[in-house]
Amino acid sequence: MKLPGGVAAEDFLRENWQKQPRVIRQAFPGFQCPVSADELAGLACEEAVESRIVIANENGKPWQLHNGPFQPERFSELPETHWTLLVQGLDHWVPEIADLLDEFRFVPNWRLDDIMASFAPRGGSVGPHFDQYDVFLLQAEGQRTWQFGGHCDESSPRVAGTPLRILKDWAPEQTVTLNPGDMLYLPPGTGHHGIADNDCITLSIGFRAPTVDDLLTGFTDFLCSRSDTSEHLSDPDLEVQDNPGTISPDVIDRLDAKLREKLHDRRQLALWFGQYSTAPKSLGIVVPPEHPLTPEFMGQLIAGLHQIRWNEGSRFAYYEFDEETALFVDGEQYLLRGDAGPIAGLLCAGTRPDIERLAGFATDDAICGLLCTLANQGSLYFE
Structure with a gap:
């Protein structure tokens, strides 16, 4: 398995994962951002979307934070430079963004979190800071210069007068400029500061790290x-x-x-963790379809090789016991026995399960019933 950019996953996990940063040039050659700045602004006006605006200096106050949803006119009131719009969970709303997560499944599904988009005009930034989780920073549009390095923790000095956790007196160790398709990996606790060289969009692929x-x-x-x-x-x-x-x-x-x-009780621990780790981050996106499916129609669709995919906000995982397999989808558990066991691995391998293999279960009433349940609760849908 390889990371975007051709880096061997085994080498990356051994040399970089939670150890040291890595710049991957042209991880996504010729990358075209699926969303525009205007579309991000539109999403930031939606009630169901988590969004923020960070202004570097507002009326003499450093690094001021404003939480969405915003009114459309808010964007015409912003200064020309030195501000940032953040849209969390962009993969929940844009299928092309959700597809990017499949490029990072060299780690287990339960460790993947979501993709945040950051738009900024020249000078825009969220300030020097550190995160408690791993992150890949993919440059999607324009250029951004990153300063990074040095380990930070809760004792690191912070800037006063801001609701954000901005590092004070932080000294970076490296500086790089990312172009569209370039990507920077940062381990937890690594100080970093990204500054827009021009109008730019950065996608942050974040990972979960429960306390x-x-x-x-x-x-x-x-x-x-x-x-x-x-x-x-x-x-x-x-x-x-x-x-x-x-x-x-x-x-x-x-x-x-x-x-x-x-x-x-290892069984109870596995069952709890499967439900806990697949609970959807955004409840508003995993919703039942307007027209429920029947198991019979589900069988016909998969037999006809109609591609099924995860809901963009859904999470899938499974755990193998000695005599049964527990499938976890959006915080629910389904215990599979006998010939049904392999369906768990098939459904969890990626956002688009292998439809040709899935078609082999088209005449299995129990499997079609399970798939029907998942579709009717909003976790799966046909493209």
Whole structure:
């Protein structure tokens, strides 16, 4: 497997992933941005789209942030230079942008997050900062100069007077200018500052990195939703203590054993994580179609090699147990057994499942029923 630009995935993961930045020239030769600046501005006016405007200096205040949705006239009020429009989750709304994610599936599906678009006129920037996740910065239009390098963390000094986490007294180690099709990879914690040389659009392919807090609270909440966690602690072998205020080691041992029993259930952990990691980031885009399909019609469509694809905001993953396979789609789980197991890997391999292989299941009522369910909940659709 190779990254865009021909870099071997194994080499990149060994040498760069979460280790050091990498510039990939012409990762996408002849790249043409699927969206224009005007279309990004239009999306930023939509209620369902997350958008922001960052102004480098507004009435003497540094790095001011404004959250969308915006009124159309807002864009005519902006200065000529030194501002940036950010549109989050652009892949949720533009199929051609969503297709780019398939170029980055050298990492598991659950690690991919979304694609953010950044439009800026000359001098536009969001300031020097760092992220807690991996990111690929693809230059889609115009030119942008990037300064980057040095490890940053929560103790790094910040600029006062701004709602953004702008680095103060940060010294970059490298400077590069990206042209359309060029791409820069940055590991978590790497300081970076991109400045538009002219009207430009940059696409940021981001990756998910859940915190330990997210994992602990998510899994324990999942366990607590199970009926068997309502049982009370018991101590039929209780003995009289010298001091009633003492919490004995035996109590801690029993608590430890009980919690380990629940937390060490690998099946429940896998089922929770599959649902957690595929929960859609944007609930408003995974919606049922106006005209539901029937399993019979689904079978006819795939037998006729009509291409099916993921909803742009959907997430797919699977986990193989000893005797069954759990398919996870948009936070829901489907347990597959026997001959149905291979359908999970087929559906999860990319945004457009191999329709010729999928056609082999056209006469399988159970599989067509599953595909029908996924289509009717909005996770799959025919192009």
